[in-house]
Amino acid sequence: MVISGRTDLAAEAHRLWRESVPEAGALPGVRAAGETLEGLSVTAVDILNEEGERALGKPRGRYFELFLPSLFPQRGPDLERAVGALAVLIRRCLPQPLPSSVLVAALGNPDVTPDALGPLCAGQVLVTRHLQTDPQFRNLRPVALCRPGVLGTSGVESAFQVQTLCRALRPGCVLAVDALAGAEPGALCRCVQVSDTGIAPGSGVGNDREALSPATLGVPVAALGVPTVIDAAALSPESRLAGFFVTPRYIDSAVRQYARLLGYAINAALQEGLSVEEMEQLLD
Amino acid sequence: MVISGRTDLAAEAHRLWRESVPEAGALPGVRAAGETLEGLSVTAVDILNEEGERALGKPRGRYFELFLPSLFPQRGPDLERAVGALAVLIRRCLPQPLPSSVLVAALGNPDVTPDALGPLCAGQVLVTRHLQTDPQFRNLRPVALCRPGVLGTSGVESAFQVQTLCRALRPGCVLAVDALAGAEPGALCRCVQVSDTGIAPGSGVGNDREALSPATLGVPVAALGVPTVIDAAALSPESRLAGFFVTPRYIDSAVRQYARLLGYAINAALQEGLSVEEMEQLLD
Amino acid sequence: MVISGRTDLAAEAHRLWRESVPEAGALPGVRAAGETLEGLSVTAVDILNEEGERALGKPRGRYFELFLPSLFPQRGPDLERAVGALAVLIRRCLPQPLPSSVLVAALGNPDVTPDALGPLCAGQVLVTRHLQTDPQFRNLRPVALCRPGVLGTSGVESAFQVQTLCRALRPGCVLAVDALAGAEPGALCRCVQVSDTGIAPGSGVGNDREALSPATLGVPVAALGVPTVIDAAALSPESRLAGFFVTPRYIDSAVRQYARLLGYAINAALQEGLSVEEMEQLLD
Amino acid sequence: MVISGRTDLAAEAHRLWRESVPEAGALPGVRAAGETLEGLSVTAVDILNEEGERALGKPRGRYFELFLPSLFPQRGPDLERAVGALAVLIRRCLPQPLPSSVLVAALGNPDVTPDALGPLCAGQVLVTRHLQTDPQFRNLRPVALCRPGVLGTSGVESAFQVQTLCRALRPGCVLAVDALAGAEPGALCRCVQVSDTGIAPGSGVGNDREALSPATLGVPVAALGVPTVIDAAALSPESRLAGFFVTPRYIDSAVRQYARLLGYAINAALQEGLSVEEMEQLLD
Numbered sequence A, B, C, D: 001m002v003i004s005g006r007t008d009l010a011a012e013a014h015r016l017w018r019e020s021v022p023e024a025g026a027l028p029g030v031r032a033a034g035e036t037l038e039g040l041s042v043t044a045v046d047i048l049n050e051e052g053e054r055a056l057g058k059p060r061g062r063y064f065e066l067f068l069p070s071l072f073p074q075r076g077p078d079l080e081r082a083v084g085a086l087a088v089l090i091r092r093c094l095p096q097p098l099p100s101s102v103l104v105a106a107l108g109n110p111d112v113t114p115d116a117l118g119p120l121c122a123g124q125v126l127v128t129r130h131l132q133t134d135p136q137f138r139n140l141r142p143v144a145l146c147r148p149g150v151l152g153t154s155g156v157e158s159a160f161q162v163q164t165l166c167r168a169l170r171p172g173c174v175l176a177v178d179a180l181a182g183a184e185p186g187a188l189c190r191c192v193q194v195s196d197t198g199i200a201p202g203s204g205v206g207n208d209r210e211a212l213s214p215a216t217l218g219v220p221v222a223a224l225g226v227p228t229v230i231d232a233a234a235l236s237p238e239s240r241l242a243g244f245f246v247t248p249r250y251i252d253s254a255v256r257q258y259a260r261l262l263g264y265a266i267n268a269a270l271q272e273g274l275s276v277e278e279m280e281q282l283l284d
Helices: A010-018 A052-055 A079-090 A117-122 A158-169 A251-270 A274-284 B010-020 B048-057 B077-093 B119-123 B157-170 B250-269 B276-283 C009-022 C051-056 C077-092 C117-122 C158-169 C251-270 C276-283 D009-019 D050-056 D077-094 D117-123 D159-170 D251-270 D276-284
Strands: A031-036 A040-049 A061-067 A102-106 A145-147 A173-182 A193-197 A221-231 A243-246 B030-037 B042-048 B063-069 B102-106 B143-146 B172-182 B191-195 B221-231 B242-247 C030-037 C038-048 C062-065 C101-104 C143-146 C173-182 C191-195 C221-231 C246-247 D029-037 D039-046 D061-068 D102-106 D143-145 D173-182 D191-195 D222-233 D244-248
Touching: A010 A031, A010 A040, A010 A052, A010 A061, A010 A193, A031 A052, A031 A079, A040 A052, A040 A079, A052 C030, A061 A079, A079 A193, A079 A274, A079 B119, A102 A117, A102 A158, A117 A173, A117 A221, A117 A251, A117 C158, A145 A158, A158 A173, A158 C158, A158 C276, A158 D159, A173 C143, A193 A251, A193 B077, A221 A251, A243 A251, A243 C276, A251 A274, A274 D050, B010 B030, B010 B042, B010 B048, B010 C009, B042 B048, B042 B077, B048 C062, B048 D050, B063 C101, B077 B221, B077 B250, B077 B276, B102 B119, B102 B157, B119 B172, B119 B221, B119 B250, B119 D102, B143 B157, B157 B172, B157 B250, B157 C158, B172 D009, B191 B250, B221 B250, B250 B276, B276 C051, C009 C030, C009 C051, C009 C062, C009 C191, C030 C051, C038 C051, C038 C077, C062 C077, C077 C191, C077 C221, C077 C276, C101 C117, C101 C158, C117 C173, C117 C221, C143 C158, C158 C173, C173 C251, C221 C251, C221 D191, C246 C251, C251 C276, D009 D029, D009 D039, D009 D050, D009 D061, D009 D191, D029 D050, D029 D077, D039 D050, D039 D077, D039 D143, D039 D191, D077 D191, D077 D251, D102 D117, D102 D159, D117 D173, D117 D222, D117 D251, D143 D159, D143 D251, D159 D173, D191 D251, D244 D251, D251 D276
Parallel strands: A102 A145, A102 A173, A173 A221, B102 B143, B102 B172, B172 B221, C101 C143, C101 C173, C173 C221, D102 D143, D102 D173, D173 D222
Antiparallel strands: A031 A040, A040 A061, A061 A193, A193 A221, A221 A243, A243 B242, B030 B042, B042 B063, B063 B191, B191 B221, B221 B242, C030 C038, C038 C062, C062 C191, C191 C221, C221 C246, C246 D244, D029 D039, D039 D061, D061 D191, D191 D222, D222 D244
16 A cells, blocks of 8 residues: 555545535535445445546546444454445446456555555455365355565565466456555544455555556456555644554554455355355365 | 553653743753764653652653664664664663673563564563573573563463562563653654663553562663654544554564664673674574 | 473373283273263373373373364364363363362463464463453453463573462462374374373473472363374484474464364353353454 | 475485495486585586486486585574575576576465475565666666465465466576475485476475476576475375374474575575675665
């Protein structure tokens, strides 16, 4: 992720716009709506055209924001509801019917706590592409997983690595997971964004430059992310805050719990009918 | 460490006081002075009496603050200078001549990145108490090390654990290492505090209550710490920032590098004449 | 654990004796019996007197060995059955009624894979001693946990650390967890031993010398362990095998899975009526 | 690595052949010779033709085996000598003059201790491909690094991943690092093999199938490896040992130390004139 003093969340950008221009009507080129899924609050923001892109600073497409009641989605009914709701949103951002094979790209830096969401999520995804000849797993959709790491430890842009592997494997779609930068403390580690636009350049905490988008990958791309940091300079105009993060005090735990939630939601979206209990047994 | 909207650094508290009351002369009960060690800037603050204790919010005693030119004290001459300067300050805060045995208490939560300074430092300390019968190590001062963990994972106050072990081992002194909370972004992961007052209650990021002090342990106690976080609520009066941290973006690396610096400085202070090169071989 | 060319498992020692002396009747001073718990096979060996102690090389007391059908007790009904059976055996090795507070001692070296059973198990134990004032947790028995580490990283015998803390906390009993050395490949990471004799000196992989026993701790001590290694020298008389281990290929996974099983079984034994699902939520 | 009851070391295969046929003269198709580099013993084995390939069970090419005096190459003169000797052997197995860019492939499973050599080594390699526009690093040869992980966690053969990236980056050569299986306890974690043949199928501890060879990658490939395990079934004909490893007791430390040695040797071979001290500063 690249911290940039702005938010990677479309719904948050929309909220901030409404707060800054309270007298305004609807934002041209943007459609926003709320709904409830599994008892959880969802905001949908559609960016419809260039006017909307400029207004919210993101490419056109669909963005969903799922709000959670806790920083730490614990095992049990709460986790199951969040998994169920997220699986619905992920499927809405993927082609229908679901492609017969999927590549999951787990982005971010495993050595920077708030950026480790993708790498930690990788361990919770059911990787099945190599199991297709095993009758026990024949009903599982083939899923491959790529952990490109970061430029500093591979010498290669992570987007380039994903593109290269994508061209070689030719999956039906890509699902990218990455940590995001937010703007409001109240949204940090409290919501998940799902979109059908991929990962735009300049998202997140890291420094990788190129996009993972339908245009660069040649297949549909959905993206899943959680805001884990705020640029401290965004909270206060002091220049002495450049290079500083704001994170929840228990970011280490929150990132682990969200990584599990996202991994389980990916499994639920891609492997229809699989319960949390069943995936936990398969992941063990 | 307990984040409390204030600083654990005596020299920083003194700086903030001078900034807030620029017309004032000297602070009663406090004596501050600067010096240079190994080319590095040191501020010494002596809290002399109750008046000074109230003014700076810390117990009376000596506090040194060593400033470093970088967030990441890399191997090489920079690290050696910092180790040398810190070793001098540590010895000033311990009884002279040095006691014949020492207990190092590595405080903090290994699972909370900015609070992991103590646990990470533990791996860089030469533990020698059990090697006294080995002629090869006979010249090394006996050092024992205690990692009490945190209340949530042991069920026992860390101070109580250190007290109990201290009573059983009867070392000549205790050296406590812990992460600190600071107030100024410019000091975060840029300085080390050494004091002869131990760890006061309410220091740091965690929630452990009791002090590690000469009074509670019955032996002299020196403390070593690095400010790794600022309470976000201290930067801005917004209540919505309660529970949020400000840290340097590369806090994971910075904590590891400072943990090494502190461990090496402890070795240099306790094992006279040992070079960085020699201790790296012994630690390997 | 100290690998010593012999087995830490009483039931295995008994099996090996019967294989070596097939014509023999019962071993004097030893009583062995089988039973089934939750569908799993249990062997009970009671060492009754000095004759039995000499014959099997272990102190008198009760030893249970629970055999599992897999190296990797996965989540689901298999794990629940194993947790249930082990909880029964743990309670049989503790005083009845259960003491009102318990100290768990997680022994072993976190940096040596097959010896990391204790440290990994520590993360799966519900630590509750500090929660007694919280009404939500009032029904949980107070449990404290001690991770003494190993002599090489603390400078203090781990048994001495546990004794010291035990004297200070005065729990009603101690439950020690440690990796064991076995003799038969087929038992490695396939069984759990529970005994009421504590940890005898020279057990396990490490080098810590003193015992954790009712005699040294002054309270009842139950011990839980899993054989994770065989001394390679025990398999073949070649001196060139001194210093080598035999382990299952997937020892890293097996140790993690067994650590979870043991932690859950401790929770089930000490917190009556708590289901696996409930403890997973509390541990999250 | 794939444990297969045989050795991945050409020099060891040659030694075992000579022990089994002591009366024989030279092995047809094989040339073996000894030398000393930096005071360390090196065995060179050249497999010259098909006859030699059949005899030693490895593809034709050059194999060097460097023997070390210790399981733990510690910092200091010992490490520097080993780094220097290995750098010479690596350069002998790469094209001359050295290609202007290199791809390092770090193979193996980070979650299986004796197979983690490659992943741990990755952290010790100077990755420089992305730094070419920075004048400070202009003198460093561009090095990219690939950690393909294992089939079970990515769903993609690691050889396929390296091939794909190699085709996209077009480096002048590939340097592959992997853990090996050996046959003699005395060679385990005591030697390093360097060859110009790549990684043959069935090497190592894992299960990845395809080769990384000049034929499959289209560029010269050197391979670096350390024997970390012996198939227990190879030590004793008992079927009950299938699925068991023999490793040195301190395999966790040994793998970490060898990973550092190999990383440093790669740096010394690829970045001419760089000292161990300089690379430690750059890696910090």
